[in-house]
Amino acid sequence: MSDIYLACDTHSDQEVALKLVSMNNEEYCQRFQQEVRATASLSHGHILPALDHGEFDCWCYLVMPxxxxxxxxxxTEAGPLSLDETGTYLHQISSALHYAHQHGIIHRDIKPSNILMRNRDFAYLADFGLVKNTRSVAESLTETGFLIGTAAYMAPELAEEDATYLSDIYSLGIILFQMLTGDVPFHGSTPIGTFMQHLSKQPSRPSQVNPHLPVELDAVVLRALAKEPARRYQSALALDQAYQEALAAYARRCADSQRTTQRFGVLLHKRPRSAAAAAVALAAMATLSLGASAHVFYDAYATSGSTISNSIVQHTNSSSPILDQALYMGNSLGKPELPKPPVTSTPPPVAPVTTAVPVITPPASVANPVTSHASSKAHGHEKVKKNGPDHHGRDNGNGAEKHNSNDPGNGNGPEKHNGGDYGYGHGGKN
Incomplete structure (x- = not known):
């Protein structure tokens, strides 16, 4: 339709873009002249201006920066843009588009390739070759039965109706979706197939396509892409304002979360016992609600007049902002190192050992035998220490039994024994 050349303005010695259309193609020449008149009539900081235009020989020309x-x-082909970059470009293009609408110009081909970047912070709305002038029917060159625009950005009502400024707002909504997610919402194998999806399919929520997006932006984008024009934002500036308000709501939500964390820190220093209880409850509820696999809470204690000495430690297989807040509630010396959980093990059960104790009957001729400690061990009994002096006059330990001389008893109980007692029992009288 047209050819664009890089040229040099001999008067200003600046590089310019020179757009040429042959006058031999009457239809193309008429459209080009319409673009020239529309561009020349608009003076806005984010609309690419026309430096010069006219005819030379058999050519129509337009000079632009x-x-x-x-x-x-x-x-956008490199991936999603940041929230700030998206907001900057949306504000600039929205203001330019709103200005064009106020002057009766409908762009009809709003798409990223028609938004030129002077630098990373400044965008121009360009290419008014398919414009519709609502104030001059003669300048609206739409052929009956033809769809005008680019399929991926065309509003669904264009299948049956003429373009309006709400059609441009739908296209701007597609660009907003693309800046946030890195892709357009609808794809088809052909341009007609793509356009039909605008008629029959609902777009996905941006936060589903890009999980890093705040959910507050979903409603803004989906309203801009409403199938019915009356349900969309009624101006490009309204769309821009809704985006900025959604970002502000997201910022407030983040600030509220931060203030909640700070309140826990104040509570920790003023009321350590309450802080400990609140933090344990918060982490426990978060664990249950998020399905985390928490293993152990330990060493969470506080004393009156002091801060929590070892904070609250949770070992878990998953993490979340809530659990991260409850992980360390701090102490006076800062965050402690994460201690290792105590290792507890249950010893295996020990089977009882039954030892048969033989009964030894002393000979009748022995009146007062003395059983040695060695023979006592031979029968499987422990050596018992006693507090009082034994029959040799020595102190044999800590036993509580009182024994008279000649008492060789090996009992383990607190019973009192008289001389001549040969008991071998474990706690009973013999």
Whole structure:
């Protein structure tokens, strides 16, 4: 339709873009002249201006500033843009588009490749070759039965109706979706197939496509992409304002979360016992609600007039912002190192050992035998120490039994024994 050349303005010695259309193609020449008149009538900081235009020999020409930093399409092809970058470009293009609408110009081909980047912070709305002038029917060159625009960005009502400024807002909503996610919402194998999806399919929520997005932006984008024009934002500025308000709501939510964390820190220093209980409850509820596999809480204690000495430690197989907040509630010396959980093990059960104790009957001729400690061990009994002096006058330990001389008893109980007692029992009288 047209050819664009890099040229040099001999008067200003600046590089410019020179757009040429042959006058031999009457239809193309008429469209080009319409673009020239529309561009020349608009004076806005983010609309690419016309420096000069006219006819020379058999050519129609338009001179524009040369923009060397590419287009918005180049940026979105590299992936999603940041929330701030998206807000900057949306504000600039929305203001330019709203200005054009106020002057009766409908762009009809809003897409990233028609948004030129002077630098990373400044965008131009360009290419008014398919414009519709609502104030001049003669300048609206739409052929009956033809769809005008680019399928991936066309509003669904264009299948049966003429373009309106709400069609441009739908296209701007597609660009907003693409800046946030890195892709357009609808794809088809052919342009007609792509356009039919605008008619029959609902777009995905941006936060589903890009999980890093705040959910507050979903409602903004989906309203801009409403199938019915009346349900969309009624101006490009309204869409821009809704995006900024959604970002502000997201910022408030983040600030509220941060203040909640700070309140726990104040509570920790003023009321350590309450802070410990609240933190344990918070972490426990978060664990249950998020399905985390928490293993152990330990060493969470506080004394009156002091801070928590070893904070609250949780070992878990998963993490979340809530659990991270409850992980360390701090102490006066800062965050402690994460201690290893205590290792507890249950010893295996020990089977009882039964020892048969033989009964030894002393000979009748022995009146007062003395059983040695060695023979006592031979029968499987422990040596018992006693507090009082034994029959040799020595102190044999800590036993509580009182024994008279000549008492060789080996009992383990607290019974009192008289001389001549040969008991071998474990706690009973013999």
């Amino acid at each position: 040369y923009v060397s930093s590419g287009t918005l399409r180049d940026l």
